Amino acid sequence: MINFRRSTAVLLGLLATTALAGPAQADEEPAPEPPRVELVLDVSGSMRAADIDGRTRISVAQQAFNEVVDALPEETQLGIRVLGATYRGKDKKVGCQDTQQIVPVGPVDRSAAKAAVATLRPTGFTPVGLALRSAAQDLGTGATTRRIVLITDGEDTCAPPDPCEVARELAAQGTSLVVDTLGLAPDEKVRRQLLCIASATGGTYTAAQSAEELTDRIKQLVERAADTHTRAPTVVGGTSACDSAPLLAPGVYADREAFSEHRYYRVPIRPGQELRASVSMALDRAVNRDYGVLLRATAADGRELVRGADAGSGRADVLSAGLRWSATADDEDAAETEQSSAPVIEPTTVCLVVSNSFAPRRGTAATPGMPVELTIDVVAAAPAPDGPDLGRGWALLALLTIAGLITGLLAGLLTRWWVATWREN
Helix, strand or coil: CHHHHHHHHHHHHHHHHHHHHHHHHHHCCCCCCCCEEEEEEECCHHHHCCCECCECHHHHHHHHHHHHHHCCCCCCEEEEEEECCCCCCCCHHHHCCCEEEEEEEECCCHHHHHHHHHCCCCCCCCCHHHHHHHHHHHHCCCCECEEEEEEECCCCCCCCCCHHHHHHHHHHCCCCEEEEEEECCCCHHHHHHHHHHHHHHCCCEEECCCHHHHHHHHHHHHHHHHHCCCECCEECCCECCCCCCCECCCEEEEEEECCCCEEEEEEECCCCEEEEEEEEEECCCCECCCEEEEEEEECCCCCEEEEEEEEECCCCCEEEEEEEEEHHHHHHHHHHCCCCCCCCCCCCEEEEEEEECCCECCCCCCCCCEEEEEEEEEEECCCCCCCCCCCCCHHHHHHHHHHHHHHHHHHHHHHHHHHHHHHHC
C-alpha cells in the first residue's frame, strides 16, 4: 500500500512538472535561421579577356572569391554556383544547360571552397536565366530573406528563359529572394540587363572595373546578407473593392499591382489610435514617362479621409507615398455633416487604396504586376496642439463685425488727429 502511494505521488509530481514545463517550452521562440547567400559566377568563354588591371576577368574573380571566403562571417551559410564552366562544344542546346553548384549552401569549408573555385577555366555559353532559377532552388524557402550575388561579364546568350523575366517570376512567387548583380565589362546592354534583374528583386547593380572594387563589393553584399537577415514582408493579395479586402495588422506586406490598377486593403482602427501607412512601388521594367503612385485612406462608406502621393518623370527607380490619420482628424468634418440628410458612417475599419498611373512601353510585359511594399503601423493618436478658437457661424460673423467697427473708428480718429496737426503746422 505504501509503495502504491509513493508511486502515485511520484507520478502526480511528474505530471505536474510536465504541465508546468510544457507552456514555457511552447512560448520559446525558435532559433533564427542563419543568413543564406549563393555566389553565382559566370565562367563563359568571354571571361578569358585580360582587361582588368592587365589580368583576365576569371583570375580577378577567383582572387575576389578567395578573399571573400576568408572573411566570411561564421554564421553565414554560403553556396557557389557556376555557369558555362564545363561544356566546350558548339551545341547551343547542350551548352545552355551548363550550370552547376560546386559548393552547396551551408557552413563553408574554406579550403574546399577555394580549391573548387581555383580549378575553374572559362569555357562555354552564358545561361544566366537558368542559373538564377537554379540558385533560387539551391537557397530554398523560409521566413527570412535569401540573397544571390551574380557576377558576370556578358549578356545572357541562351534566352529563353530571359534572366530579367526569371527575376520577376522569382519576386512574384514571394520567395523572399534578393539578387545583387556585378558587371565586369563596360557594356551598355549588359548593364541594362543586370540592372533589370536587380530592380525586379529589390537588389543592387554595380560595375566593377578593378580587382579591388570587385572584392570590396562582394564582401559588402555578403555582409549585408547578415545585416538584412530579418523576417521578410508577408505576401498579401489586395482586392478590387474594400468590403472583400484582406484585413491587415501592423507590419510590412508585399504585393503586385497591375498597370493603372487600384488595390484595396483594410486596417482596423480603435478610438484614440492613429494609422500610419506608406507604400513603395519599384520600376522593375520599362514604363512611359510621367507616372505616379497614390495612397488613400477612406471610410467604409467611401469618404476619403486623407491621401499621399508621389510622381516621377523617368528619373526615379522607386516611388513612395505615406499618410497619417486618426479619428480626431475627422471629428470636425463629421460634425459639419451631422445635419445633412445622408447618414454619416463613422469608420472603425479604414480602407487603404493603392493606385498607380504607370503605363508600359511598347513590348513591355504587363505580368506579373509591379512590386508593391506596404508598411502599416497603428499607434496612440498624437493630437495637434490647441490653437486659438475664434468660433464659427454667427458668433464668428459678430466677432468680425465688431473688430471691423473698432478698426474703422480707430483709423478715423487717427486720421482726424493727423489732419488737424498738419493744418496747425
